Amino acid sequence: MAKILIGFMGAGKSTVSRLLDPDFIDMDDVITEKIGMPIADFFEQEGEEAFRRLESETLANLADSQLVLSTGGGVVESMRNREILAQNGDTIYLKADFDTLYKRIEQDKNHLRPLFLNNSRQEFKKIFDRRQAFYEEAANRVIDVSKKTPEQIIEELK
Secondary structure, eight states: EEEEEOOSSTTTTTHHHHHTTTOOOEEEHHHHHHTTTOOHHHHHHHHHHHHHHHHOOOOOOOTTTTSSEEEEGGGGGGHHHHHHHSSTEEEEEEOOOOHHHHHHHHHOOOOHHHHHHHHHHHHHHHHHHHHHHHHHHSSSSSEEEOOOOHHHHHHHHH
């Protein structure tokens, strides 16, 4: 069973995963390698439904491993993915309030996030709000990361 980190963009999934295991698997990287193009381009060319199918296949294949997995923030948009995540015994939701995440994403110049760039703050908040119940449904464990350093999160995970 994999240790799977879920949460909205900016929650620290990749950072915490890297601290848990330097050889962690970033699902978005696996998918990008598989499709041979940026996910945003695939979304534009093939649509979200095609991407979510590919994401579900990737998640199903990796969930049975002994790996640390960092998922994309939208992995919970698919009911099939939520079922896979909920059945996994070690799915951890890194939860933070909207304002904290918004500031983190706004300040992160290394990762350009189309959902952030292409939506107003209000529309972005609607996406955040819609996903909250999905994260809760899919997780076996919830950790509030709003005011914690990555090291404090790792301590709580132990």
